[in-house]
Each structure stands twice: as C-alpha cells, then as structure tokens.
Amino acid sequence: MPELSILLAVAAGGTAKRLTKVLEGEGYRADVLALGSELPAALGARKYDLVLLSDDLPDASPTELALHVIGHSADLPVVVLAQTPSVRDAVAAMKLGAAHYMGAADPNAEFLDAVQSTLKDKLEFLEEEARRKERQLASLVDLRSVDVIDTIMERHGFRDSRLVAILQDIQREIRYLPQDALRHVSERLGVPLPRVYSVATFYQAFSLTPRGRHIIKVCMGTACHVRGAPRVLEELVRKLGIGPGETTYDMEYTLMTVNCLGCCALGPVVVVDAEYHSVKPWKVGEVLGLEDRSQVAGASEAPARAEGKALA
Amino acid sequence: MRRVSDIADLEKAREEILRGRDPDAPMVAVCCGTGCVACGGVKVVDAFREELESRGLSSKVTLLATGCHGFCERGPLVVVRPAGILYQQTKPSDVAEIIETSIEGDGIVERLLYVDLSTGERIQREEDVPFYRHQKRLVLDRNGIIDPTSIDDYVATGGYASLAKALGSMTPDGVVGEVKKSGLRGRGGAGFPTGLKWELCRKSPGETRYLICNADEGDPGAYMDRSILEGNPHSVLEGMLIGGYALGAREGFIYVREEYPLAVSHFSKALTAAEEAGLLGEDILGTDFSFSVTISRGAGAFVCGEETALMASIEGREGRPRPRPPYPAESGLWGCPTNINNVETWANVPRIVEKGGKWYASLGTDQSKGTKIFSLVGKVVNTGLIEVPMGMSLRDIVFKIGGGVPGGKAFKAVQSGGPSGGCIPESLIDLPVDFEALAEAGAIMGSGGLIVMDEDTCMVDVARYFVNFLQEESCGKCTPCREGIKRMGEILTDIVEARGKAGDIERLEQLAYVIREASLCGLGKTAPNPVLTTIRYFRDEYESHVLHKRCPAKVCKAMIVYRVVADRCTGCQRCVKACPVDAISGPRSQPHNVDLEKCIKCGACYEVCKFDAIAGDAIYIE
Numbered sequence: 001m002p003e004l005s006i007l008l009a010v011a012a013g014g015t016a017k018r019l020t021k022v023l024e025g026e027g028y029r030a031d032v033l034a035l036g037s038e039l040p041a042a043l044g045a046r047k048y049d050l051v052l053l054s055d056d057l058p059d060a061s062p063t064e065l066a067l068h069v070i071g072h073s074a075d076l077p078v079v080v081l082a083q084t085p086s087v088r089d090a091v092a093a094m095k096l097g098a099a100h101y102m103g104a105a106d107p108n109a110e111f112l113d114a115v116q117s118t119l120k121d122k123l124e125f126l127e128e129e130a131r132r133k134e135r136q137l138a139s140l141v142d143l144r145s146v147d148v149i150d151t152i153m154e155r156h157g158f159r160d161s162r163l164v165a166i167l168q169d170i171q172r173e174i175r176y177l178p179q180d181a182l183r184h185v186s187e188r189l190g191v192p193l194p195r196v197y198s199v200a201t202f203y204q205a206f207s208l209t210p211r212g213r214h215i216i217k218v219c220m221g222t223a224c225h226v227r228g229a230p231r232v233l234e235e236l237v238r239k240l241g242i243g244p245g246e247t248t249y250d251m252e253y254t255l256m257t258v259n260c261l262g263c264c265a266l267g268p269v270v271v272v273d274a275e276y277h278s279v280k281p282w283k284v285g286e287v288l289g290l291e292d293r294s295q296v297a298g299a300s301e302a303p304a305r306a307e308g309k310a311l312a
Numbered sequence: 313m314r315r316v317s318d319i320a321d322l323e324k325a326r327e328e329i330l331r332g333r334d335p336d337a338p339m340v341a342v343c344c345g346t347g348c349v350a351c352g353g354v355k356v357v358d359a360f361r362e363e364l365e366s367r368g369l370s371s372k373v374t375l376l377a378t379g380c381h382g383f384c385e386r387g388p389l390v391v392v393r394p395a396g397i398l399y400q401q402t403k404p405s406d407v408a409e410i411i412e413t414s415i416e417g418d419g420i421v422e423r424l425l426y427v428d429l430s431t432g433e434r435i436q437r438e439e440d441v442p443f444y445r446h447q448k449r450l451v452l453d454r455n456g457i458i459d460p461t462s463i464d465d466y467v468a469t470g471g472y473a474s475l476a477k478a479l480g481s482m483t484p485d486g487v488v489g490e491v492k493k494s495g496l497r498g499r500g501g502a503g504f505p506t507g508l509k510w511e512l513c514r515k516s517p518g519e520t521r522y523l524i525c526n527a528d529e530g531d532p533g534a535y536m537d538r539s540i541l542e543g544n545p546h547s548v549l550e551g552m553l554i555g556g557y558a559l560g561a562r563e564g565f566i567y568v569r570e571e572y573p574l575a576v577s578h579f580s581k582a583l584t585a586a587e588e589a590g591l592l593g594e595d596i597l598g599t600d601f602s603f604s605v606t607i608s609r610g611a612g613a614f615v616c617g618e619e620t621a622l623m624a625s626i627e628g629r630e631g632r633p634r635p636r637p638p639y640p641a642e643s644g645l646w647g648c649p650t651n652i653n654n655v656e657t658w659a660n661v662p663r664i665v666e667k668g669g670k671w672y673a674s675l676g677t678d679q680s681k682g683t684k685i686f687s688l689v690g691k692v693v694n695t696g697l698i699e700v701p702m703g704m705s706l707r708d709i710v711f712k713i714g715g716g717v718p719g720g721k722a723f724k725a726v727q728s729g730g731p732s733g734g735c736i737p738e739s740l741i742d743l744p745v746d747f748e749a750l751a752e753a754g755a756i757m758g759s760g761g762l763i764v765m766d767e768d769t770c771m772v773d774v775a776r777y778f779v780n781f782l783q784e785e786s787c788g789k790c791t792p793c794r795e796g797i798k799r800m801g802e803i804l805t806d807i808v809e810a811r812g813k814a815g816d817i818e819r820l821e822q823l824a825y826v827i828r829e830a831s832l833c834g835l836g837k838t839a840p841n842p843v844l845t846t847i848r849y850f851r852d853e854y855e856s857h858v859l860h861k862r863c864p865a866k867v868c869k870a871m872i873v874y875r876v877v878a879d880r881c882t883g884c885q886r887c888v889k890a891c892p893v894d895a896i897s898g899p900r901s902q903p904h905n906v907d908l909e910k911c912i913k914c915g916a917c918y919e920v921c922k923f924d925a926i927a928g929d930a931i932y933i934e
C-alpha cells in the first residue's frame with residue numbers, strides 16, 4: 001500500500017498542528033495550507049488522496065475551495081471542517097459533493113474515523129470500478145469469443161501449422177489473448193497447451209493481458225533513436241504514468257515500442273491507433289492530445305486534439 | 313485485366329490495355345507510401361479526386377495513388393506528367409492551384425517546387441532533383457509510375473513479360489544459369505550468390521519444393537522491402553513465379569513483418585489479380601506450370617528474419633533458429649528443399665530474365681553486381697529510399713544524394729547493416745559501397761539501412777542502443793548470445809551512466825570475441841559488430857566516457873547538466889514554455905535560470921533555444 005497523502009487547508013495554529021499530528025501518527029502524509037489561494041498550486045504539485053477544508057481561512061470559503069477541488073479531479077474526496085457547525089452549512093457542503101462535514105472541535109477519534117471511512121469508500125469505489133471494467137471485458141469475451149475463435153480456426157482449416165496466424169486473428173478480434181481462448185484453441189487444434197503458450201509468449205505481438213482502447217506505439221528504430229526517440233518515450237512514460245508494455249488503470253491507453261515504422265523521414269515517430277505523428281519530445285502532450293496523467297497535473301486547459309492522419 | 317490464355321496472349325492483352333490509354337494524357341501521381349500517408353498523402357489524393365471531378369476533368373486526367381517515390385523527406389509528393397513536374401510538401405489546399413496551373417494550363421506553381429539548398433535554385437522536373445539524378449533505378453523504377461493495386465499498370469509497363477519469356481523460351485536450367493551469370497547476390501544481408509543457392513536447391517532430391525520470400529525486414533531503420541511490396545508488389549510475385557519455374561516448386565510463402573499492413577494488403581491484392589488473369593494458380597499462361605503463394609504475417613520477433621527461425625514460424629512454431637547444415641536448400645519447410653530469398657532479391661529476378669545476366673553483371677563492381685536500394689535516414693537532409701549501382705562511394709550517397717547533414721552540424725559516421733552491422737567513420741567516407749568493402753571496414757551491407765550520424769550522436773550510446781535491441785531480440789537458445797549480449801549491455805550501461813571502470817573497453821572486446829565465435833545463428837555471431845566498430849573508430853569517445861566521465865556529444869544524461877548562459881539569454885521564454893516540468897524561470901527579457909533539482913534533463917530547452925543560451929555542459933563526476 002503506498003503512502004496516502006492528505007492536504008489540510010486549515011488556518012495555521014493549534015487545530016492545524018493537532019490534526020497533522022493525528023494523521024501522521026496513523027502513517028498518512030499531511031501537508032498544511034494556510035491560504036486558500038495556494039490550493040491550485042498544491043493540487044498541481046502532488047497527487048492527494050483527500051482534501052480537508054476548514055472554514056477559518058482568511059481568504060476563501062470552503063464552498064469556493066470545494067468547487068475548485070472537485071473541478072480539479074472528480075475522484076478526490078473532500079471533508080469540510082467547520083469551526084461553528086450548522087445544519088444549513090452541512091447540507092450545502094453535501095450538495096457540493098463533500099464526503100463528510102464535521103466540527104473542528106470534534107474529538108480526535110471521530111476525526112480519524114471520518115478520514116478513514118472516506119478513504120476506504122474511495123478505495124472501494126475505485127476497486128469496484130476496476131472490477132466492473134474487467135467484468136465488462138470478460139463478458140465481452142465470453143459472449144463472442146467461442147464463435148469468433150471457431151470461425152477463425154475454420155478459416156485456417158483447423159491446421160496446427162497456422163497456429164501463429166490463428167492467434168494473430170484472435171488477438172485482432174479481442175485485442176488480447178485471454179486464457180480461455182488459448183485453452184480453447186489448444187483443444188480444438190489438438191495442440192498441447194504448453195506449445196500454444198510457448199508460441200503466445202515468444203512473439204512480441206501477442207498480449208496475454210487486456211490492452212487499452214488506444215494503442216500508442218513509439219518508434220525506437222535506429223533512425224528515430226538518433227533523432228531523439230528515447231526522450232519522446234520518457235515524456236510519454238511521464239505523462240501517462242505507465243511504462244512501455246503497460247496499460248493505464250482506466251484502460252484508455254496502452255504504451256508500446258516498435259522498431260521502425262518505415263517512415264523514418266518523420267522521425268521521431270509516434271503512432272496513436274492508426275494516426276502517425278512526428279513528435280518533438282516537448283510537444284508530446286500537445287500533439288497527442290493527452291492530458292497529463294502523472295503527478296504534475298497542471299494541465300487544466302485541455303489541449304485540443306491535433307489533427308490526426310489516418311493510414312489508409 | 314482479362315484472363316490471359318497463353319504466352320502470346322499476354323502481349324495481346326498488354327496491347328489492349330495500352331490501346332485504351334493515351335500516352336500523352338495528363339497524369340497526376342500522388343505518393344501514398346507510408347511516409348507520405350503519414351503526412352497527409354491520402355488527403356491530397358482525395359482533394360485531387362474531388363477537384364478533378366468538379367472541374368469535369370476526371371475522365372481526361374489520370375489520378376494515381378502510387379507507392380513510395382523515395383524522397384520521403386519532402387512528402388507528400390505529387391508528380392504531374394507527362395511534363396514530370398515534381399511538387400513537394402503538398403497540402404489539400406494546394407490542389408486547385410496545381411490543377412489550374414499545370415494541368416489546365418502549362419505553367420508551374422513555383423512555390424511548391426523543390427529548392428536545391430546548395431544553389432538556391434528551384435528545380436522543376438523530378439529527374440533533375442539531385443536526390444534522384446544520381447540514382448539508378450532498376451527495382452524502384454515503377455514505384456511512382458504505377459498504381460500498385462492495378463495489375464493493368466504493371467502489365468502495361470512490361471510486367472510479366474519476363475515470366476512469359478522464361479516459360480516460353482527458357483528451360484529451368486537456363487533460368488538458373490542466367491541468374492548465376494548475373495552475379496546477383498542476396499539482398500537480405502549475407503550476400504550469398506543467388507544463382508548458386510538456386511542450383512543447390514534445384515539439385516536437392518525430393519518431390520516437393522518450396523520457395524520463400526523473406527519480407528521480415530528486421531533492421532530498424534530500413535524500409536526498402538516494405539516500399540517494394542507497397543509500391544510494386546507484382547515485381548516480387550513475378551520474381552517468385554520465375555523462381556518457382558526454375559526450381560520446380562509449386563508453392564511459395566511470403567513472410568511479412570507485423571508492422572506492414574499496407575504491404576500485406578497490396579500483396580494480397582496482387583495475388584488475387586494475378587490469379588484472375590491466369591498468371592498464378594493452375595496451368596499458368598497455358599503451360600503446365602502451376603504455382604500458388606501463401607502470405608504469413610510475422611508477429612514481432614527480429615530473429616524470425618533468420619531463415620531457419622522464419623521457417624519454424626511459418627510452420628506455426630516459436631521462431632528459434634536451428635543449426636545449419638542441413639541448409640534450407642536441402643531440408644527446409646516441413647523437411648523439403650526450400651529456397652529462401654529476400655524481397656529485393658526476388659524483385660531483381662524479372663530484370664535479369666528480361667535483359668540477360670550479362671547485362672546485369674555489367675552494373676556494379678567486380679564482386680557485387682547490379683544496384684542496391686538503401687534507406688538513407690537519420691541526420692541527413694534528404695531522408696529517403698535510394699537505388700544506386702553497387703560501388704558508389706559513401707560520400708556520394710551521403711552528400712550528393714542525401715544533401716549532407718542538416719543544421720550545419722558536422723558529419724560523424726554512417727551506420728550500415730543494422731544491428732548486425734557497424735559504424736563507418738568519416739575517414740572512410742570514400743569507401744565504395746559493396747559487400748566486400750563494407751565487410752572489410754567491419755560493417756556489413758545488411759539489408760541496406762544507412763543511418764547517418766552527426767556530432768550530436770554519441771557513439772557509445774549508439775552501441776548500447778544496438779546491444780539493447782539485440783538483447784531483447786535474442787531468442788535465448790544459446791548461452792553466449794543470451795548472456796554475453798546481456799553482459800555487454802550492462803558494461804555499456806555503466807559506461808553511459810558514468811560508472812565506467814578502467815578495463816571496460818577491453819572486457820567488451822573479449823566478450824565480443826566469445827559471442828561471435830560461439831553463437832549459433834547470425835544474430836549472435838554478428839551482435840558484437842556495432843560495439844567493435846565503434847570501439848575501433850571511436851575509441852577516444854569510449855575513453856572519454858570511461859576515464860573522464862564526459863560525453864562529448866552531450867547525449868548521456870548522467871554526464872550533463874543544463875544551465876543558462878546568462879550573457880546570451882535574451883529572456884525570450886521559449887525554454888520556459890518547452891520545459892515539461894517548469895524547471896526554468898525568470899522574468900521576461902531577463903536571463904533565466906534552470907532549477908537543477910527539478911530538471912529531468914530532457915534537453916528540450918537546449919533544442920528550442922534560438923540564441924545558444926542553453927549549455928549542456930559535460931560535468932565531471934568524482
């Protein structure tokens with residue numbers, strides 16, 4: 001479990017010190033902000049898991065700040081801390097989407113409880129979301145795969161010499177090679193499962209895990225290498241927060257490297273799905289229309305998607 | 313094209329096609345090779361189609377979407393014929409003007425012409441552009457002239473006449489003899505004499521024989537095979553058909569790399585068209601020769617370009633090489649005699665049959681005949697695909713055709729032969745490019761990738777690049793290759809990350825020797841080449857990294873820091889915008905500052921600064 005970070009927007013003083021101590025005692029990272037105007041910069045500099053907003057800041061109300069937090073990331077939970085709690089304020093905070101509303105003077109244990117249950121809810125929500133996506137994918141596979149796979153094998157005359165081609169066609173249909181598909185192929189072709197696996201793992205083109213909706217291929221061919229491809233890749237890794245061969249958590253992007261796409265004149269080349277781009281390292285985000293998905297999430301103005309060029 | 317019933321009928325069919333065409337009719341050829349498509353070629357074709365239609369010119373002007381013309385640097389390319397005017401870097405918005413000026417009128421759109429950088433002169437005709445002027449195109453000659461998906465275009469320009477000649481007036485032995493006489497050597501890397509290979513296969517006992525066309529094109533930075541298949545697929549098929557007749561094979565395979573969907577598409581269209589025309593399948597051209605071709609797609613493994621691994625892959629297994637002998641000629645696909653040649657090798661065959669082996673042998677050098685296609689890429693002004701007679705000097709290739717290094721940088725080296733090849737330094741720039749001369753210099757011809765490097769290229773980094781590539785691609789079957797390359801990679805990584813130790817260079821040389829001597833297949837045997845040639849010619853660069861922790865080319869991150877040179881910085885803020893981590897700050901019009909804590913050394917500021925005010929200093933560690 002990585003360290004969870006909490007941002008406290010609380011006027012400096014006793015409360016701030018007390019709450020920081022409580023949180024740090026539980027192993028959280030706690031950063032304190034004494035001015036509402038510092039919030040945007042703080043949110044940009046680090047990925048927080050929870051934001052606490054108090055109503056005693058000199059320059060901003062919790063409502064304004066909560067709106068900003070939610071605008072920054074809909075997944076980031078907010079807890080509002082009131083010096084003088086009132087039902088009306090509580091309702092207003094909840095309407096804005098705050099996860100909790102509590103008094104600043106509430107006992108430490110209650111405070112901790114609120115923080116922990118909010119974090120737990122968030123985690124469960126994210127996990128459930130991931131499971132739902134996986135289920136969606138799996139059922140997609142179930143419904144169609146047996147038919148699809150049989151049709152493909154038929155097209156290749158159920159010949160084991162066409163194993164590589166069969167796996168390629170399956171992958172094209174379902175975007176990866178699910179375990180069940182491999183087992184099914186092994187049974188129908190009468191090829192031992194280990195051999196199917198050895199073929200499926202030998203070739204780079206095959207993937208045994210689901211791939212994202214968009215495939216980003218970075219050319220690492222020699223011509224692109226001498227023109228700066230490694231820096232383009234580094235930038236993509238930084239922006240997407242994943243390494244080559246990996247898929248983003250939300251199944252949007254899979255990042256891959258390839259060796260020469262045959263348009264070296266454009267190098268360094270990046271292909272997004274079927275669109276070719278000639279990319280300077282510092283133009284990666286702009287050209288690909290990617291918002292920055294790493295920690296340095298200063299990209300509030302969404303860059304326009306550059307006009308793509310589809311390969312016929 | 314209609315079905316052709318016999319050999320004499322092919323000529324008739326050709327005449328019919330030509331009769332339906334007006335040789336003087338205006339024609340627009342738009343390059344739709346991968347490079348040009350990537351910068352919008354298809355949109356230019358669409359714009360032409362619409363514009364011609366709206367002007368009622370569709371039936372009078374032929375619009376062609378062709379394969380790669382070679383000059384990819386300047387794409388999308390448009391050539392207006394018969395005048396042969398070359399327009400470069402065209403956009404859909406240029407189309408109306410081109411039609412108005414050069415098709416409806418007989419003028420020229422000056423602003424779209426190629427400008428010769430050395431003279432400042434605008435050049436009108438394609439063949440006068442220096443990039444094309446010094447080439448000799450035997451294999452690429454039809455790229456840019458025909459629609460690769462039209463068998464009519466191929467036949468109209470004399471296609472399949474060589475097949476007809478072979479079937480009609482030559483014995484199989486006669487064909488093999490002609491190929492031997494031509495001196496053609498394999499274009500896939502090793503340069504084995506093709507005629508001899510054919511003869512060995514032909515003489516091998518066995519009922520069934522197979523042919524393979526190797527279109528795996530693994531060299532990262534080479535794309536000639538792709539361009540042939542995309543631009544003129546029938547020439548490869550015709551070569552294979554002639555080979556099938558000569559060797560007594562009835563079945564052929566073509567193994568195409570995964571990343572080449574357009575090549576697969578064009579080649580399969582060619583197969584269908586040839587079959588419908590009676591040029592493929594049973595009783596070809598009314599003779600008793602029958603031949604079929606199956607397409608196999610690669611699945612992303614460099615080692616599958618090696619012939620025995622490739623055959624394993626076609627058979628549906630993981631592509632690991634096996635020891636030779638037996639050679640494929642004796643025991644190949646499913647244990648039958650098999651002849652495997654590279655795409656470009658096959659594409660040369662129709663020419664040899666057409667004009668004779670003696671004619672072919674008159675081109676090139678003593679040991680290396682004919683022409684060779686190279687992909688001239690990297691730090692060179694005119695990136696593209698070129699075809700030149702064997703023996704042309706590297707200097708002519710890089711400077712006359714390639715136009716030298718861009719941005720006023722100094723030329724440093726050419727890498728030839730991909731991961732199995734080596735780097736040739738400036739001192740050997742007058743080397744004639746043929747199999748022997750390149751081998752002597754420690755490089756190889758390989759498949760024809762020529763990667764130009766300039767002063768900003770670090771040779772140790774290049775060596776590490778290839779070693780990393782090979783480490784990933786080694787199939788892992790034999791220890792020297794699997795482990796040895798890995799060790800080399802570790803040493804090189806240490807060197808570029810400023811952890812090099814005295815003796816590292818010698819250790820690399822020892823490892824290289826073992827890997828070369830003890831590996832099973834070509835991948836391992838040639839893996840040390842990039843390291844050995846860079847040590848041989850750029851030892852000082854290695855020493856600088858190892859002993860002084862300096863990277864003269866300022867590539868190796870661990871050895872550089874970026875800083876602003878205050879008296880040059882104008883405070884223009886270009887670098888501020890470029891920096892992905894906001895590490896540069898400073899008020900406008902005042903010298904800026906780099907925050908070394910934040911800087912990730914991406915080099916963006918260095919590259920965008922117009923005033924040379926960012927310095928990548930080589931720093932000393934320790």
Ligand SMILES: Cc1cc2nc3c(=O)[nH]c(=O)nc-3n(C[C@H](O)[C@H](O)[C@H](O)COP(=O)(O)O)c2cc1C
Nearest residue numbers: 498499500526529530617618619653654657834835
């Ligand atoms: C590791 C390795 C990779 C190879 N890759 C290719 C390739 O991509 N294309 C190719 O034509 N030959 C490749 N070859 C050479 C083939 O093994 C074979 O020699 C060649 O296809 C024969 O055709 P040729 O005589 O026409 O050159 C490779 C060899 C090795 C050892």
Ligand code: SF4
Nearest residue numbers: 787789790793833836
């Ligand atoms: S030399 Fe390398 S690639 Fe070739 S068989 Fe051995 S381990 Fe495999």
Ligand code: SF4
Nearest residue numbers: 891911912914915917
């Ligand atoms: S090298 Fe990159 S990260 Fe460092 S200051 Fe320059 S632009 Fe910013």
Ligand code: FES
Nearest residue numbers: 219221224261264
């Ligand atoms: S090396 Fe990247 S496209 Fe050729």
Ligand code: FES
Nearest residue numbers: 343345347348380
């Ligand atoms: S792709 Fe158009 S010239 Fe090469």
